Amino acid sequence: MEPLLGHISKNQVRFIRSLQQKKVRDEEKLFVAEGDKCIGELMGHFELVTLIQNGAERMSSLKNPQGSLAVFRQRSLKNDNLSAEAGLILALDGIQDPGNLGTIIRTADWFGVTDIYCSKDTADCYNPKVVQATMGALARVNIHYVDLVESLKLIVERSSKVDSLKFPIYGTLLDGRNIYEDGAIADTAGGIIIMGNEGNGISAEVREFITHPLYIPSYAPNAHIESLNVAVATAITLAEFRRQFTTK
Numbered sequence: 468m469e470p471l472l473g474h475i476s477k478n479q480v481r482f483i484r485s486l487q488q489k490k491v492r493d494e495e496k497l498f499v500a501e502g503d504k505c506i507g508e509l510m511g512h513f514e515l516v517t518l519i520q521n522g523a524e525r526m527s528s529l530k531n532p533q534g535s536l537a538v539f540r541q542r543s544l545k546n547d548n549l550s551a552e553a554g555l556i557l558a559l560d561g562i563q564d565p566g567n568l569g570t571i572i573r574t575a576d577w578f579g580v581t582d583i584y585c586s587k588d589t590a591d592c593y594n595p596k597v598v599q600a601t602m603g604a605l606a607r608v609n610i611h612y613v614d615l616v617e618s619l620k621l622i623v624e625r626s627s628k629v630d631s632l633k634f635p636i637y638g639t640l641l642d643g644r645n646i647y648e649d650g651a652i653a654d655t656a657g658g659i660i661i662m663g664n665e666g667n668g669i670s671a672e673v674r675e676f677i678t679h680p681l682y683i684p685s686y687a688p689n690a691h692i693e694s695l696n697v698a699v700a701t702a703i704t705l706a707e708f709r710r711q712f713t714t715k
Contacts, residue, residue, distance in 0.1 A: 475519065483517075483526040483538060489591050496541045498593035501529060506537045508603020513539035528595040541593055554657050555708060558584045560615055560673045561664035562697060565590050569600020570698035571662070576604035578705040583608055584659075586615040586673075619676040622659070634658050635679045638669050639700055641693075643680030646707050651681060656712045662701050668694075 485491045486499050497516060500506050501523070516538040519526070523536035557580050562568050568590045575583055590597060592610045601608075619636065626634070635653040638661040644651045661677065663669030669677070683695060683703050695703070 475525075480525050483536070484528075486538065487528050487595055489594065492541070492591070492593050497538050498541055498598060499526075499528070499536060499538055499595050500598050501527060501532065501536050501595070502599070503535050505599060505601075505603050506535060509537070509539055509606050512606035513542060516540055529599065555580055556582050556584060556657075556659045557701070557705075558586075558615060558619075558659050558661045559589050560586050560661055560669050561667070562589045562662065564665055565594045565596035566600050567665065567696070567698045568592065568594075569597040571701050572597070572601045572608050572610070573604040574698065574702045574705060576601075576607050578709050580705065581607070581609055582611065584611045584613050584615065584618065587612055616672045616676075619659075619673065623676060636676050637661065637679045637681055637704075638674060638677035639663065639704060640669065640674070640677070640680045640682060643682035645684050646681045646704065647684070651679070652708060652711055653679060656708075660701075660704055660708070662697055662704075665697055 483499065486495070486497055492498055500509055506518070519536045520534070523534060524532040526536055557571070557575050559568070559571065562571065562585070572583065572592065575581075585592070589612070592598075592605065598605060622636075634655055635658040637652075637658055646652070658679075661669055661673060663673075681704065683700055685692070694700070
């Protein structure tokens, strides 16, 4: 697709709208971002294909269009397995809501987590709603789509042979240990934090690899809410990890 200059044709409008579909994004290796801030953050990290500052409302996927719209070329998503050398890692097991995924990516960026490993059924990080929710953090966080069970299996196999590779695998579970209790988080700054699906939590297959189950307690009396939104839970978990290892 060539950069759009001057008049935008109906075919060009139709094409940009079609990028809301994953199938088209995958085929064209393109994605859409909207709003000056988000576009500005992505500039220099992704190849700019098209920038539209007038008339973008016709192509917007947002309820409240941001005025400017850009089409970027996708970076090749990483498909490599989990690495024990990557420090603190976030793993997502079946996160399906685009808004949640985008917020998690933005939160990871805030807390200095540079690698997120997603199960194959996690939402597409180039979905327009995900891109908007990241507010440009997509430029700084590496997204990997992997077979999460196989990746965790490899990590466990490697760590059983090399002591230096042994590090904790955390997961947020309703029957986990209070995250604020001493010793709930291991005395090492590295590890994998697994966050589960919005409705079903962490799958049974992935749960088997968790060495340190964590629980975020509710402090509301007679609370009727069973669990937190996954993006909120991710923020609380990462904040507690960073607090503990900043004060040690």
